[in-house]
Amino acid sequence: MGQTVILFLAANPDGTVCLRVDREIKKIEQGLRVAEQRDCFVFKTCQAVTVPDLRRAMQQHRPQIVHFSGHGDGAAGLCFESGQGKIQFVQDEALAAFFSMFSAEVRCVVLNACYSEVQAEAIARHVDYVIGMSDSITDQAAIAFSVAFYESLGNSESIESAYKFACAEIALLGLKEEHIPKLIRRHAAEERNIVQPFVKSEIEHIQRLVAEDKLEKALAEFLIFAASADAEIKQEVIVHQAALAKAGKERRKGLMDTDKEEQMRNKVRYALLELLNEQAARQFEN
Incomplete structure (x- = not known):
């Protein structure tokens, strides 16, 4: 079974208000454990996060969902930690450029930090769904939002639906901050359950990418949507990803000519189309 990786990043630099990040992590983990689709998620954490930590964690875990818990200061940026534990602001355009390199894998970014809407809008140029905060938000409301959002995803809700449930949770608790989280949807992003099995529209979407030589x-989207695929299929897709990456690297070093690289791409293209046809046949049988 394919799994959705949630990467939880937290930063609470010296001189900022202390956040109950440990409580937020614990409650999210508890919510995912009781969710009906709990086996479809892997929850990874990285605390006291610096800019190098961000890069390393993204490269290591290749998440589909990225969550940042910390402080924000509007146009000044999100507050990461420096090597000395002090504030290091990271601004919107830098974050947008960074996430553009992971746009094939990341489906949703949650910026659970005050005044983070400006960063969310920038990142949403490259990621289907981004959530940011339009104002200052209390720790209690921020944690309530996170727990309800991820538990809803774990109970087969789409990202948009999970967002609505999370805002409703804040309102039901009487915190009067349900208007602060803002969901920004990239233009042309299709609403999908992040762990649902392949459906016809998803198969057609990936087939279009193959036809466009993307x-x-x-391959990345196949893995994201293949929650119902068995481990053998998932491993086959990972092997194809590695083959493409190796071919591209060898061509750039002059160790492989363009024709050989194209032969490799054609081989992967036909294999992926065959996998998609198998998924389509299974849907027809069901």
């Missing part, structure tokens, strides 16, 4: 993106 094989790397097609």
Whole structure:
């Protein structure tokens, strides 16, 4: 079974208000454990996060959902930690450029930090769904939002639906901050349950990517949507990803000519189309 990786990043630099990040992590983990689709999620954490930590964690875990818990200061940026534990602001355009390199894998970014809407809008140029805060938000409301959002995803809700449930949770608790979280949807993003099995529209979407020779993106999206696929299928897709990456690297070093690289891409193209046809046949049988 394919799994959705949630990468939880937290930063609470010296001189900022102390946040109950440990409580937020614990409650999210508890919510996911009781969710009906709990086996479809892997929850990874990285605390006291610095800019190098962000890069390393993204490269290591290749998440589909990225969550930042910390402080924000509007246009000044999100507050990461420096090597000395002090504030290091990271601004919107830098974050947008960074996430553009992971746009084939990341489906949703949650910025659970005050005044983070400006960063959310920038990142949403490259990621389907981004949540940011339009104002200052209390720790209690921020944690309530996170727990309800991820538990809803774990109970087969779409990202948009999970967002609505999370805002409703804040309102039901009487915190009067339900208007602060803002969901920004990238233009042309299709609403999908992040762990649902393949459906016809998803198969057609990936087939279009293959036809456009966007094989790397097609393979990445196959993995994201293949929650119902068995481990053998998932491993086959990972092998194809590695083959494409190796071929591209060898061509750039002059160790492989363009024709050989194209042969490799054609081989992967036909294999992926065959996997998609198998998924389509299974849907027809069901």
